[in-house]
Ligand code: SF4
């Protein structure tokens with residue numbers, strides 16, 4: 001092998017290295033939003049208006065369309081769910097996180113008729129929605145209500161009961177806890193608009209804290225009361241995340257994976273180059 | 280778990296249950312007075328979303344019952360094997376939720392106007408004229424004159440050995456008490472999903488629309504536990520208030536008690552709809568009726584209540600049960616002794632109610 005060819009191969013290897021590194025890091029640098037990110041917009045001026053589900057301020061936030069599918073569950077008729085997508089917007093103001101869910105449901109199933117409270121029938125169910133978060137923001141709980149080791153915090157709203165906050169460690173275990181989330185709902189033109197607002201930092205144990213400078217996983221569920229949906233018979237999303245971490249993008253594990261992949265490439269290329277030079 | 284009695288009969292108790300409360304109702308004595316219904320209502324279901332509920336109801340049979348057509352609404356288990364499985368969640372027979380109209384809406388009466396305001400209207404339900412209600416088909420029965428027939432069927436929760444209501448609940452909010460097998464709804468756990476209401480083939484779980492929780496017969500456990508002002512152990516109110524005293528209350532596994540004898544030894548007290556496989560612990564002595572008459576009023580040797588109908592309600596064992604009772608009646612007519620007839624006609628409260636057998 002000649003010295004010239006040797007140099008050429010080193011140059012080729014270096015070029016390849018640069019290209020590969022660029023390919024690995026580029027998606028992160030150009031800021032294309034990862035598929036599961038639910039963007040959170042800072043709206044310091046919005047104040048209390050964000051608790052109004054149809055406030056103008058919500059127009060300043062990007063909407064994230066999230067597909068829903070029947071949750072795997074042992075509930076009877078678990079596969080019979082009717083809501084196919086939810087549109088989510090999120091904003092921060094005065095140390096509070098506000099999340100708004102909007103979804104299409106042609107029937108309004110609730111016991112609130114204007115200001116009048118009418119008794120729901122013994123065989124009817126209310127529309128409902130929920131936001132699921134890991135109680136420990138850095139944990140990765142199972143999507144189906146977490147587990148005893150990795151519990152989840154659930155913000156729940158339903159037509160007949162209004163807001164509730166729950167903690168669950170697996171299906172069938174959700175327990176109501178002292179509510180720190182405020183909810184508000186509007187039904188308009190065949191759509192529900194429901195807001196959930198909570199302080200970002202929280203002192204109470206077993207509640208998701210959003211101030212730890214890390215991304216926080218989040219999942220969504222919607223029940224259609226007129227289809228008798230309740231409990232595990234619900235339409236749910238995959239895990240998404242709020243980008244609260246330090247990086248401009250991506251949850252921390254994603255950055256770590258890219259770093260590992262990049263390092264591996266460097267090692268392989270260096271080893272190859274050294275190998276070629278020795279031959 | 281099964282216990283072997285001295286006479287070889289076995290009692291099946293649910294796993295983990297020490298004793299099982301049980302009740303026998305002798306249908307030959309029920310006069311349909313609804314005193315039991317009212318006793319229960321005054322104690323437990325007067326208001327607060329319970330207006331429409333009758334934990335104890337008495338319906339006319341044949342008839343559509345309370346709630347309307349409950350026998351056709353499903354629930355329970357497909358087989359005894361399925362009922363015996365550890366966890367059959369999702370494999371149960373999913374039932375249908377009765378509507379408000381099926382239960383019958385609670386009627387508001389014009390008592391105030393009539394009794395206090397001097398109105399001379401007649402007493403009647405206010406608002407929309409009702410089209411259905413509990414025991415709406417009272418005394419209608421079936422059969423052709425002069426051989427028409429009916430009887431009354433008082434019903435409470437059966438505190439089943441395999442309660443499909445509990446099996447249906449994904450939150451395990453319904454449970455059987457270890458000490459006596461009474462089936463209760465944990466009000467803290469209940470989130471108003473109503474799978475229990477669908478799951479009970481006897482439709483003995485009710486939904487409280489104000490509390491948004493399920494509620495049901497509690498076998499008057501505070502009375503059983505002597506929680507009243509006089510610290511006395513008392514049977515459920517439906518039993519103690521019944522004018523003809525047709526109910527026997529105690530434990531299925533109390534071998535010296537009347538329930539064990541009637542159910543296990545003589546086999547004359549039967550489960551209602553055993554084909555639902557929940558193994559109820561309320562048992563019925565099936566009803567007799569006078570034999571049929573000809574048009575001219577001649578008595579003929581034909582059952583007035585058709586046996587196939589009784590078999591539909593109580594299963595095949597109804598034939599043996601009726602034959603056994605008939606045999607013992609004959610014995611008494613001949614002046615012989617019959618422990619069975621003694622048990623069925625006792626007026627000794629200590630024999631009729633044995634809730635302290637294991638204390
Ligand atoms: S009768 Fe119904 S409610 Fe009562 S224990 Fe049996 S299944 Fe449950």
Ligand code: SF4
Nearest residue numbers: 309310312313315521
């Ligand atoms: S109180 Fe006794 S006789 Fe009267 S309806 Fe009830 S069970 Fe029948």
